[in-house]
Amino acid sequence: MALTTEEVTTQVLEMGKKARAAALELAVLGAEKKNEILRAMAAGLRAQASEVLAANALDIAAGEERELSSAMLDRLRLDETRLEAVAAGIEKVATLNDPVGEQLAQWQHPKGFSIEQIRVPIGVIGIIYESRPNVTSDAAVLCLKSGNATILRGGSEAIHSNRAIAKALQEGGEAAGLPANAIQLIPFTDRESVKVMAGMDQYLDLIIPRGGKGLIETVVSLARMPVIKHYDGICHVYIAEKADFAKGIDIAVDSKTQKPSVCNALETLLVNESIAAEFLPQLAEAMEEKKVELRGDEKTQQILGDRVKAASEEDWSMEYLDYILAIKVVASVEEAMAHINQYGSKHSDCIVTEDNAEAEKFLRGVDSACAFHNLSTRFSDGEEFGFGAEIGISTDKLHARGPMALRELTSYQYRLRGEGQIKAR
C-alpha cells in the first residue's frame, strides 16, 4: 500500500520532531546510564532474536525472488551467530570511553571568568544506508553512545530485518531508561523519504549516507544540513628512489591483496623511474603469485612487456576493489604527489623510502586524510587506529576526516562561568 508524498512528508517530519526532543534528553544522560541502556539493547536484541530472524527470512525470500546475487543475499542474511555478534558488538561499545563531557580546553578571561570547551553530542543524526541490516544496529549504537538521537533509513532489501532490529533495540533500551524515539527507523522505503530527510535541517543536524556513489550523490545534491561522505578509496603507494625493495613489495602486496574489496586497498602503484627497471619485475612476480592483473603506463609496459596490460587514462581514477593494479612510472616525488592530488580520493596514500626528508615532504604534500610512510594502507581503519569502533572513513575535510568513531559523532559547547562580569566596564 503505497503512501502519498504528503503522507511520507508528514510522517518523516513528525519523526524528526520527536527525535529532536529525544536528543535533548539523551544529551544529559551520564556515561554509566548510557552503558546500562546499551547492555539492555543487546539483551533486547537477544530476547527478540526469533522475531528478527523471522523478519530476515522474509527479506531473504524477497531477495531470492528478485534474483539478487549470492553476494548480495549473503550480506543480507542473518543467523544466530551473526545476530549474537551484533549483540556482542553493542556490549563492546558499552565498554568504550564516553566522549561526551570531555574537556577540550579551559582558560581564563582577563576579567577573571572561565571559558571551558566541552564535548557535547551533535544532536540528531540521519543515517541513510543500503542493504546490510547490521548497519541498523551499528549506527544506532554508536550514535547513542555519543549521546545522539538517530533516524535510520535503510534500503528496501532489508526493510523487514531493519524494522525488527530497530524495534528490539528501542524496546530493549527503554527497559533501562532509553528516551522514547531515541532510535527511529523510517518504516517504509519510498524514495521520497530521503528527500524529506535531506530537507529537514530544523530537525537533523547531520546526515551520513552509507552506500554507493549514487546514494551519496543524491544526498549531497538535496541536503540542507552537513553531509559526511565516504566516497571512494583510490589509494596509492609510491615506491621512491631510496625505497627498501623488500618493504616496498610487502607493502604493495598487502595493501592490494590483503582485502581488495575495501576502500583502504591499493589501486595505483607509482614507481620512481630510476629504480623502475629493477623494482617492477620483482613486484610483478609477487603480484602474479596473488593473481593480480597489472595495468601499466608506457614505461611500465617497456619494462614488463606482456606481463602487463596497457593502462588508459580512466585507470588512474578507478577504484577496482578487485585483483587489478594500475602502475605508473614517475620522475620524482613531486610528480608522484601531483598524480595523487589529481587522481586520488584524498583517502590513504603511502610513500616507501628510506629517505626520511623525502618521506616528510610527501606526508605534507599529499592532500590525503591518512598519509603513510613505509606502512600498508590497510591500517587506515578505526579499529587499527584504536578507536574501538568505526562509523566510516570520511573523505571530507570538514568536521571529521579519515576514520570516524565516537569522538567524530560529537560537537562542542563553550561554557562560561562568571560572577557578574559585564562588557561595559
Place this chain on the structure above:
Amino acid sequence: MALTTEEVTTQVLEMGKKARAAALELAVLGAEKKNEILRAMAAGLRAQASEVLAANALDIAAGEERELSSAMLDRLRLDETRLEAVAAGIEKVATLNDPVGEQLAQWQHPKGFSIEQIRVPIGVIGIIYESRPNVTSDAAVLCLKSGNATILRGGSEAIHSNRAIAKALQEGGEAAGLPANAIQLIPFTDRESVKVMAGMDQYLDLIIPRGGKGLIETVVSLARMPVIKHYDGICHVYIAEKADFAKGIDIAVDSKTQKPSVCNALETLLVNESIAAEFLPQLAEAMEEKKVELRGDEKTQQILGDRVKAASEEDWSMEYLDYILAIKVVASVEEAMAHINQYGSKHSDCIVTEDNAEAEKFLRGVDSACAFHNLSTRFSDGEEFGFGAEIGISTDKLHARGPMALRELTSYQYRLRGEGQIKAR
C-alpha cells in the same frame, strides 16, 4: 556589459581550478613565510591606497545614485584612517600563532608504528558576502594565515572597492612569495556566480556566506559542499529563583544595551515566577533609563502594567537588534531551558543564579554554542575568547561552533610512520 551564463560558469570554474592549485602550494608554506607575506600584503594595501580610495569613491557615487541609506553608505565608505586600520589588522594577524602543523594527538599502534594527527589547512574556502569592503581583506587574510586559498564574491555595492583591495593584497603578497591565485575575487556580481560557486565542490572545500538570512538561505539550498552558517543571535538571559538581583540587572542591561545591533545581544529575558514581582519593576527601571521598549507575556503585564507592551508569539523568535526586549515569566529552570531550546538560535544564553547546581543543569541543558553563568552574553566573541581574530560566530554544530577564528579554518591529517608493517602478519 552583462556576461552570459556560460561565460560566468566558465570563468568561475577556472578560478576554482586555479585556487585548488594555489591551495596545495599554500598548505606547505611555513609560518614565518606566511607572516612575511601578510606584512607584504599590508604594505601592498598602503602602496595602492589611492587606487583603493578612488575605486571606493565610484562605489559611493553609485550608492548615492541608488539612494542607499546613510547607514549603508557609511558601511561602504573607506578613508585613509579606515584603510590604515585594515592594513594594521593584517599586521596583527601576522603576529598570531599559526594553527597549521599543530600536533593534535600522537600515539603508537601495537605493531610499533606511530599515528600522528596534525592540523592542516582546509584547502579552498569560498566567502560570499554583502556590502562592507573590509570583509575582502579580513576574510582573505584569515584564510591565508591558516593556509587556505580563497575565492571571494562580494556584493555589487562594493565591487570597485573589492576589486581594488583584492588586487592590492594579491600583488603585495606576491612580492613576498604569495602563490598566484591564492586570493581571487570574482570580478563581476552576477547572481549566477553564487550558483556556480555553490555547485563546484570539486574545487571548494567550504563556503561561508556572510550576510542576511536571504543570502544564507540561497547558499544552503544550493551548496554541495559544507556551509558554515552565521544565523541569528536570539540570545536569552534567565533570572533564576536564587539570582543576585544586582548581577541580574547589570547582566541584562549590558547584554541588551552595550551594543544592541550585534548577534550576541540579549533579545528575550526569562524570569522565574517566584521572584518576578520583586525583580521586574527594578529591571524595568534600569531598562527605561536606557530607553528600552519592553514587551511582556501576560504575567509580566500583570506585574509591570502599562510599563510593558503585550508580547505576541512572534516576539519569542525575534532578533530585534534594537532597543526592544521581550520578557517572559517561567515556572522553573526546566521551562526556561525548554523555551530557549525551542525559540532560541543556539547562539549564546545565560543563567543568573547563586545556585551552582542549577547553573550547571542549565549549562548542560541548553543546546547553545555558548552557555553562560552570571556573565553578559556580549562576551560571546572571538576577540573576547582570546582568539585574536574572528571570521564569525557559527550557529552550526558541525566542524565549528560559536566564535570562529584561525583554528576553525583548519582540518587535520593523520600521518603514519612505519618500518614496513603490513596487516597480513
